[in-house]
Structure formats: C-alpha cells, structure tokens
Amino acid sequence: MRRLNLYALTFRLPIIVWQALFFIGPLIFVVAMSFFVVKNYRMVETFELESWAKMVSRDYVWSAYRYTILMAGGAAALATLLAFPAAWFLAFRCSARTRQAAILLLIIPFFTSYLVRTFSWYTLLAEAGVLNGALGVLGLGPYKLLNTAIGTLTGYLTLVLPLVVILQTVTMANIDARLIQAARNLGCSPARTIWTVILPAGKTGFVIAALFAFILCFGDFVAPFYLGGSNPPTLPILIIDTTKAGQQWPRAAVVAVMMMLTLFTIAFAAIMFAYRKRASR
Amino acid sequence: MTWFLRAYLLLVIGFIFLPIVVSLLFSFNSDRFPTLPFKAFTTVWYETIFADPDFWRAARNSLVVSGCTCVLATLLGFCTAYTDYRYSFRGKSLFLAIILLPPTIPLIIIALAMLAWFSRVGMSGQIVSIIAAHTVLTAPFAMAIIRLRLSQIDESLEAAAWNLGASEWMAMRNVILPFCKPAILSSLFLTAAVSFDEFTVAWFVSGLNKTLPVHVLEIVQGTIDPQVNAIGTLVFAISITLVAVSQALIFFRLQRSANRPTAAPT
Amino acid sequence: MTDPLVVLEDVEKRFDDSVAVRGANLTIGAGEFVAIMGPSGCGKTTTLRMLAGLDAPTGGEIRIAGRRMNDVPAHERDTPMVWQSLALFPFLNARENVEFGLKMRGVDPAARRDRAINWLDRMEIAEFAERNVETLSGGQRQRVALARALVTEPQLLLLDEPLSALDAHLVIRMQSVLTRLQRELGITFVYVTHSQSEAFAMADRVVIMSRGEIAQIGTPREVYRAPRTRFVAEFVGRNNILPGRVIACDAGTAIVETALGTFSVEGAATVGAAVSIVVSADMMQVGSPQNPIEATVISEEFVGSVVTAFLEAQDGTELKVQVQERALADLDLAGSTLTVGWSPGDGHLLVEEP
Numbered sequence: 019m020r021r022l023n024l025y026a027l028t029f030r031l032p033i034i035v036w037q038a039l040f041f042i043g044p045l046i047f048v049v050a051m052s053f054f055v056v057k058n059y060r061m062v063e064t065f066e067l068e069s070w071a072k073m074v075s076r077d078y079v080w081s082a083y084r085y086t087i088l089m090a091g092g093a094a095a096l097a098t099l100l101a102f103p104a105a106w107f108l109a110f111r112c113s114a115r116t117r118q119a120a121i122l123l124l125i126i127p128f129f130t131s132y133l134v135r136t137f138s139w140y141t142l143l144a145e146a147g148v149l150n151g152a153l154g155v156l157g158l159g160p161y162k163l164l165n166t167a168i169g170t171l172t173g174y175l176t177l178v179l180p181l182v183v184i185l186q187t188v189t190m191a192n193i194d195a196r197l198i199q200a201a202r203n204l205g206c207s208p209a210r211t212i213w214t215v216i217l218p219a220g221k222t223g224f225v226i227a228a229l230f231a232f233i234l235c236f237g238d239f240v241a242p243f244y245l246g247g248s249n250p251p252t253l254p255i256l257i258i259d260t261t262k263a264g265q266q267w268p269r270a271a272v273v274a275v276m277m278m279l280t281l282f283t284i285a286f287a288a289i290m291f292a293y294r295k296r297a298s299r
Numbered sequence: 300m301t302w303f304l305r306a307y308l309l310l311v312i313g314f315i316f317l318p319i320v321v322s323l324l325f326s327f328n329s330d331r332f333p334t335l336p337f338k339a340f341t342t343v344w345y346e347t348i349f350a351d352p353d354f355w356r357a358a359r360n361s362l363v364v365s366g367c368t369c370v371l372a373t374l375l376g377f378c379t380a381y382t383d384y385r386y387s388f389r390g391k392s393l394f395l396a397i398i399l400l401p402p403t404i405p406l407i408i409i410a411l412a413m414l415a416w417f418s419r420v421g422m423s424g425q426i427v428s429i430i431a432a433h434t435v436l437t438a439p440f441a442m443a444i445i446r447l448r449l450s451q452i453d454e455s456l457e458a459a460a461w462n463l464g465a466s467e468w469m470a471m472r473n474v475i476l477p478f479c480k481p482a483i484l485s486s487l488f489l490t491a492a493v494s495f496d497e498f499t500v501a502w503f504v505s506g507l508n509k510t511l512p513v514h515v516l517e518i519v520q521g522t523i524d525p526q527v528n529a530i531g532t533l534v535f536a537i538s539i540t541l542v543a544v545s546q547a548l549i550f551f552r553l554q555r556s557a558n559r560p561t562a563a564p565t
Numbered sequence: 566m567t568d569p570l571v572v573l574e575d576v577e578k579r580f581d582d583s584v585a586v587r588g589a590n591l592t593i594g595a596g597e598f599v600a601i602m603g604p605s606g607c608g609k610t611t612t613l614r615m616l617a618g619l620d621a622p623t624g625g626e627i628r629i630a631g632r633r634m635n636d637v638p639a640h641e642r643d644t645p646m647v648w649q650s651l652a653l654f655p656f657l658n659a660r661e662n663v664e665f666g667l668k669m670r671g672v673d674p675a676a677r678r679d680r681a682i683n684w685l686d687r688m689e690i691a692e693f694a695e696r697n698v699e700t701l702s703g704g705q706r707q708r709v710a711l712a713r714a715l716v717t718e719p720q721l722l723l724l725d726e727p728l729s730a731l732d733a734h735l736v737i738r739m740q741s742v743l744t745r746l747q748r749e750l751g752i753t754f755v756y757v758t759h760s761q762s763e764a765f766a767m768a769d770r771v772v773i774m775s776r777g778e779i780a781q782i783g784t785p786r787e788v789y790r791a792p793r794t795r796f797v798a799e800f801v802g803r804n805n806i807l808p809g810r811v812i813a814c815d816a817g818t819a820i821v822e823t824a825l826g827t828f829s830v831e832g833a834a835t836v837g838a839a840v841s842i843v844v845s846a847d848m849m850q851v852g853s854p855q856n857p858i859e860a861t862v863i864s865e866e867f868v869g870s871v872v873t874a875f876l877e878a879q880d881g882t883e884l885k886v887q888v889q890e891r892a893l894a895d896l897d898l899a900g901s902t903l904t905v906g907w908s909p910g911d912g913h914l915l916v917e918e919p
Binding site: 467477 | 617638639640641643644645646650652654655658659665669689695
C-alpha cells in the first residue's frame with residue numbers, strides 16, 4: 019500500500035499533466051516569447067533581445083511602469099486604511115451573527131461581474147452622471163471624476179476593498195484577546211492599543227492583505243481603461259494595446275515578464291517583512 | 300464610538316454594493332443615458348438583448364464554458380485535495396503549488412500566456428481553450444473547498460472500509476465520495492460562478508466564440524448602452540444564485556453538524 | 566486451546582525512522598480471547614493493524630488459519646475490526662453501516678438487509694436500524710460497530726480500544742456483552758487496550774508489550790502473580806517491588822538482602838544476582854508477624870469496598886497495601902505508622918535481566 023500504485027497515480031497524474039499543459043507551459047512560453055521577433059507580420063521563434071531592447075529604451079514604458087506601481091500601491095495603501103475601521107468593528111465590536119452576515123455580504127462581490135460594476139461606476143462618475151447630478155442638486159460641481167486617477171482608484175477599490183476588509187477582520191479576530199485586555203488594563207488608550215498591540219500582532223495579516231490588493235490592482239486593466247481613460251496607460255493596458263492592436267506579441271510578453279518579475283520581487287519583500295520577527299527592544 | 304463604526308461599515312458595504320444596485324435600477328430606466336432623475340420604467344433593454352442573436356450565442360457559450368469548467372475544475376480539485384489528504388511524498392509542496400498558484404498571477408499575464416500558447420499548439424479561438432484556461436483558474440477554489448471537508452473526516456473511516464472488504468476503489472466510491480458530496484456540489488456551483496464571470500482570459504482566448512462577459516466588454520467598448528445594465532443584472536442574478544446555492548450547501552452542512560440532536564440514552 | 570488460528574513469527578514492523586514492533590512471537594488459538602496491552606507507543610495497535618492488513622510487516626511472518634498473510638491486502642482478509650473511534654460511516658444509517666461489509670462482498674440487497682437487521686436485533690438495537698448513526702448514544706453506536714464487524718461471521722475479530730470513549734458504567738456493561746458474544750460465537754477476539762481492568766476482566770490470556778517487544782504472555786493470573794520483568798511488575802497492578810541481591814539460595818528458596826531487610830522468597834537464582842521481590846498489594850497484611858516492615862501512611866485511595874494505602878518505609882521506599890474497607894474500622898490510617906508484611910509464600914522472585 020506504500021508503493022506507488024495505479025490508484026494513487028490516478029489522483030496525481032491528471033493534475034500534473036493538466037497544469038503542465040495549461041499553466042506551466044503557457045507561463046514558460048510567455049517568457050520564451052519575449053525573446054521572439056516579428057518579421058513580416060509573423061512571429062519567428064528565436065532567441066533575440068530585440069523586443070527587450072525596444073521596450074526597455076522607451077520612455078512611455080517606464081512612465082507606465084511607474085504609474086502602475088504608484089496607482090496599485092496607492093490603492094493598496096488606501097484600501098488598507100479604509101478597511102481598518104470596518105474590520106476593527108467586525109473583529110471586536112459586533113456579535114458573531116453580524117460578523118458572519120457582513121462577511122457573507124463582502125464575499126458576494128467576488129462572484130459578480132467586475133466588468134458590469136465598473137460600467138456602473140462609469141455611469142455614476144460621468145460628468146452628466148448620477149453623482150454629479152446629485153451634487154448639482156446641492157449646487158456643487160460638476161466635477162471631472164471620469165478619466166482621472168480618482169476614477170481608476172474607485173475601480174481598484176471596488177475590486178479589492180471587500181477582500182482587504184475580510185482578511186483584516188480574520189487577522190484581528192485571531193489576535194489573542196487577552197493581549198488587548200492586558201493592554202487596556204495597563205492603561206493603554208484605544209489608539210495606543212492599536213499602535214502597540216494590534217498592529218504588531220496582526221502585522222502578517224495586514225501585510226498579506228495589502229499585498230493581495232496590490233497584486234490585483236497591478237494586473238487589472240478594467241479600472242484604468244474605463245474609469246481612468248487610459249490616461250496615462252498602465253502596464254496591463256500596454257499589454258492589451260500591443261497584443262490586440264499592434265500584433266506585437268513578443269513586446270507584450272516583455273511587459274508581462276517585467277510585471278511578473280516586479281510582482282515576485284514585491285511579494286518576496288512583503289512576505290519577508292510580514293514574517294520577520296520583530297527586533298527585540 | 301460603536302455607532303460611528305457601525306455607520307462606517309454600512310458606508311463601506313454601501314460603496315461595494317452601490318454599482319450593483321445602480322446597474323439594477325438603470326436596467327429599467329427608459330433614458331438612454333443613465334442619470335438622475337429616473338425617466339420611466341421600461342423593460343425595453345431586456346427586450347433588446349433578448350432579441351439579439353449575439354446575446355443568445357454568448358449566453359450559450361457561457362453556459363457551455365462554465366458547465367464544463369465546473370466539472371473539470373471540481374474533478375482536478377478533488378484529486379488534489381484527496382492526494383494532499385491521503386498521501387505524503389517528496390515534492391508534495393511543489394505539486395500543491397502548481398495547482399494553487401494561478402490566482403496569484405495577474406489575469407492579464409495568464410491571458411497573454413494562454414493566447415500565445417494556444418495559438419502555438421493549434422488550439423486558438425476555441426471553446427475548449429476557454430474551458431482549459433478557466434479550469435486552471437478555478438481548480439484552486441475547488442481544491443480549497445474539498446480539502447476543508449476532508450479535514451473533517453475521521454481518518455480511520457477509509458481504513459474501516461478496506462477492513463470491511465472494500466478495495467481502494469470501492470472505498471473511494473462508497474466512503475470518500477459520499478463524505479465529500481456536499482463540498483463537491485458546493486465546489487461545482489462556486490467554480491461555475493467564477494468561470495461565468497471571468498472575462499480577461501476569455502476575451503484573449505475566445506476569438507469568435509465570445510462568452511457573455513466578453514460580449515459585455517465589447518458593448519462597453521463602444522458607447523454607453525443600457526443593455527449592459529440589463530445583461531449585468533442577469534449575469535448578477537445567475538452568479539448570485541450559484542454562489543447562494545454553494546454557500547447554502549456548506550452552511551446547511553455546518554448547521555446540521557452543529558445542531559446534531561443530543562444522543563438518546565442507551 | 567485448539568489449533569492455532571493466528572501465528573506471529575518474529576514479526577517486525579519498521580517505519581521510516583523507527584521500529585514499532587520487533588521479534589514478536591505469538592500464537593493465538595481458535596476461540597481464544599487474547600488481550601494485548603501496554604502503554605501508548607508500545608506497538609500494540611501496530612500489531613493489530615498488521616493482523617488486519619492495514620500495515621504490512623517488514624520482517625517475519627504472519628499466518629492466519631495456516632495461510633501466510635504478509636502480502637494479503639486488507640480487503641481480501643476477513644479480519645473485521647472495531648475501531649477506537651468506531652469509524653461508523655456518518656452518511657449511512659445504522660442498518661446501512663451494518664450492511665457495508667456484505668455489500669462490499671456482493672451479497673444481494675434483500676439478503677444483506679435481513680442479516681443486518683438480524684444482527685442489530687441480536688445487539689438489542691433493531692429499533693434504531695433506520696436512525697442516523699450520529700443521533701445514537703455512545704453505547705448504541707458501540708453496538709452498531711460490533712454488529713457491523715460481526716455480520717460477516719468472521720473467525721477472528723480485532724478490537725482496538727473499543728471502550729475507551731465510554732463512561733465507566735457503560736464499560737462494565739459492554740465488557741459483559743463482549744465476553745458473552747465471544748463465548749456464544751466461539752470465535753477469536755484479539756483485544757488491544759491500555760486498561761488492565763478491561764484486559765483482566767475479559768481475556769483468557771494477556772500479552773504485555775513494551776517498546777515494540779512482547780514482554781510477557783500468560784493468563785491474567787500468571788501475569789499478575791508472577792511478572793517476568795520489572796516492566797511487567799510495574800505496569801500490572803499494585804505491586805510492591807523490593808530490589809536487592811541474593812545472598813543464599815537452596816532448595817527452591819532464595820534469601821534476598823534488600824534496603825528494608827533480609828527476606829526469604831520462593832524461587833531459584835544464583836548467589837550475588839540482582840533480583841527484586843515482588844509482592845502484590847492485596848497480599849500485604851497489616852500487623853503481619855512475617856516479614857514485618859514499619860512504614861508511615863501517606864495517603865489512601867478508596868475504590869468501592871477496597872482501600873489502597875500508600876506507605877513510606879524509613880528509607881523512603883514506597884509500599885502499597887490493599888485491604889477491605891470494613892477491616893479498617895478499628896484502624897486509624899492517615900499519618901499513622903503501621904507494621905506491614907507478607908507471608909513468604911506470597912512473594913515472587915524476579916530475576917533482573919542483565
């Protein structure tokens with residue numbers, strides 16, 4: 019029964035084959051493709067640095083790169099801040115029933131069309147849209163919300179805020195309640211308790227939540243495209259433009275590999291930071 | 300303080316649900332450009348999409364894709380979960396990584412990779428390509444749900460079946476599968492819902508065989524068209540039903556084991 | 566004992582980095598009730614699992630009814646087991662649980678239903694046949710588990726601490742159910758337990774295991790009165806163990822010098838050998854003129870009408886004395902100093918292994 023038999027292999031091999039064909043294969047291929055070249059509208063499988071040289075030397079690539087990191091990082095930070103009071107309430111100040119119900123509500127958006135929600139924001143944020151209409155009644159506006167960074171951030175937050183609230187709630191609910199009680203008994207104010215007890219104890223969870231938010235925003239093209247008006251474009255929009263319009267797949271692959279390398283680096287750094295033991299004082 | 304936090308939470312949830320509600324409301328508004336105040340109640344947008352053969356083609360494709368994806372993803376997820384539960388072997392963490400990793404990679408990269416790969420291996424623009432890609436994307440969800448269920452099993456249950464004369468296959472059929480049934484059903488609905496909503500990879504891979512979200516994407520790329528609200532509301536209704544059924548299956552199971560009647564005296 | 570049903574010959578079981586069982590030799594007769602006992606991790610459960618085919622021995626041979634079983638997979642044996650957790654299938658009702666073994670063997674639905682109901686009836690729980698097993702009480706579940714194991718009418722039933730989850734009063738009840746069943750069916754029971762009272766109450770023979778090896782095999786009485794090793798003497802019951810050295814030996818009587826004095830005890834040993842005198846607590850007498858030792862009572866323990874007094878001799882040796890509660894009426898225990906002793910015939914000479 020210890021030996022590898024037909025039974026055990028039946029449950030193991032199909033997955034390995036499937037993932038190799040449809041996950042590992044494509045990922046490796048996209049890396050390889052970044053070294054291919056396009057000649058006479060045909061992709062030639064070779065090993066040349068042409069696409070890399072072209073993309074790396076372009077200013078618009080680097081400005082898109084900076085802008086994407088800035089926006090995704092900003093959205094992650096914003097989501098972390100905005101989620102905290104809600105998560106704090108769910109973790110410490112409400113009944114288990116309320117918490118369950120709220121988490122259920124927060125899970126629902128994951129399974130609803132992000133695209134439709136974004137379109138909905140589009141109609142809300144438009145210059146003649148619902149939001150400006152409502153503000154107009156109060157004698158304010160109209161404000162330009164669409165095709166700005168505000169539009170992009172609104173879309174990003176729609177995408178990641180529920181996730182960050184859930185992860186932060188779970189993180190704080192798992193902090194040993196006695197720690198918090200002890201801090202309060204020792205005369206810590208609520209604000210000081212958050213700073214000296216909750217943030218350090220939940221560091222791993224907070225960092226992981228922010229990392230997830232960053233990854234999701236970093237790879238999203240819908241919000242910057244429809245709500246930010248591609249102005250300026252982000253890396254995912256660059257990939258779409260080069261693939262769909264330009265037929266320059268190798269150059270798109272270069273951007274994809276740049277994104278992956280960036281994500282690996284940031285994820286690695288974040289995880290190292292999250293799990294690092296606190297320096298003893 | 301507490302009431303302030305409560306209000307804040309409602310605000311957050313409101314922000315998240317605002318677009319969903321707005322989309323629902325404006326799908327019945329007669330004004331072509333959605334703005335306040337509402338003009339008149341209409342079902343014209345629904346009639347438009349129902350009369351549109353493109354919509355029906357996309358809907359059919361979506362059904363086929365999510366129907367096949369949920370079965371395949373649940374199958375792969377089950378195999379992984381069972382392997383993780385039952386065996387320990389060298390390279391197991393690598394094995395688990397290759398199935399659990401996809402959700403951490405941006406969809407746009409996966410989409411480009413799939414597009415390039417499928418056209419390289421001669422599978423571009425086919426329904427099966429979308430199904431293959433969606434299976435990779437949703438199998439981790441299936442794995443997580445089923446693994447959770449398996450962690451609740453009494454470990455001697457399977458051995459007890461062998462001990463009573465069941466071969467490994469018979470024990471799988473008569474013990475492991477019945478035990479996992481609620482999780483398997485739940486996984487089917489959940490992966491169907493995820494697949495039904497996915498548009499990035501589907502857009503890159505689908506070619507002419509558009510799915511419903513890709514259809515929406517292409518309408519949105521044109522002009523503002525309240526059709527999108529109508530389709531969005533329909534898609535939302537379908538997804539929410541799938542998720543609700545899935546959640547209910549898990550929840551019902553938990554409730555049943557929590558409220559197990561107290562044992563009668565001997 | 567009739568023909569041996571189960572034979573273990575030099576059986577060994579190694580896991581990756583440890584040895585669970587080694588050099589196990591054991592013969593179990595048809596219709597015998599054998600209990601395997603020992604502390605946790607002693608290899609008793611592994612031995613049982615090897616009989617069931619759930620673990621394969623890495624050395625030696627296991628034969629059941631004359632057939633070599635080493636490579637026979639679990640599902641091709643008829644060695645049903647009653648599990649510590651009972652391992653009832655939660656998604657099946659009581660009757661379906663009992664039917665499981667028959668279904669796996671391809672018995673047709675009508676026949677297996679009859680046999681299952683029949684067994685549930687025999688276990689006096691037929692009324693719960695269609696009940697979800699999760700709604701049954703501990704004792705009822707126990708009976709379902711027994712019926713499920715016995716429904717195929719095996720020659721050999723394996724039991725892995727089946728009573729450990731039950732309340733004390735139910736344990737006694739189930740013990741009588743088990744012994745009656747075993748006698749009526751005339752089949753072999755191999756019963757793994759860490760509980761001495763269960764083993765001694767039911768088994769024809771007990772096997773004591775320690776660190777993967779069989780330390781002693783014998784009737785409960787033999788093991789209790791004449792432990793072969795110090796481990797057995799300490800593991801089994803309330804034994805007083807007085808280590809010492811043989812200073813003279815003749816005609817089946819040894820004179821042993823211990824920290825508490827010099828005593829004579831039946832048995833043979835070479836002069837100078839390190840030995841122990843073992844006297845079970847119930848053989849100790851208060852106020853005994855023979856082999857008297859003065860000791861102070863430290864604490865007492867009441868179990869029913871029997872009292873165990875724990876005493877400390879002058880040199881710190883702990884002694885245990887078991888007496889009837891009614892014999893205590895005129896004794897003032899706690900803190901008092903008593904003279905205790907035993908008649909030389911009740912002592913047992915234990916030769917320490919080198």
